[in-house]
Amino acid sequence: MNRPSPPHRGRRERALIADLETLDRRLAALEREQRLVRNTLCGIAREIGPDVVIGSVCSHCSRSYVLITDGMLYCPKCKHRRTV
Numbered sequence: 489m490n491r492p493s494p495p496h497r498g499r500r501e502r503a504l505i506a507d508l509e510t511l512d513r514r515l516a517a518l519e520r521e522q523r524l525v526r527n528t529l530c531g532i533a534r535e536i537g538p539d540v541v542i543g544s545v546c547s548h549c550s551r552s553y554v555l556i557t558d559g560m561l562y563c564p565k566c567k568h569r570r571t572v
């Protein structure tokens with residue numbers, strides 16, 4: 489048997505749904521921004537030279553992707569560098 493929700497519960501559910509919709513919009517905006525930054529970063533790497541590649545996340549600091557060039561991995565954030 490369906491009973492109508494108490495008024496306070498209805499307001500709470502509507503507030504939660506509104507919060508979820510806000511978070512969903514923010515997540516979509518952040519994902520779009522990340523794609524733009526990643527595309528720009530890859531474009532800059534191509535402009536610098538064909539032998540510069542964006543690698544994986546720096547295993548030393550985890551705060552940047554590493555740049556791979558001339559057989560070296562280089563982190564522009566922590567300056568850690570090692571051979572490939």
Ligand SMILES: [Zn+2]
Pocket residue numbers: 546547548549550551552563564565566567568
């Ligand atoms: Zn690093």
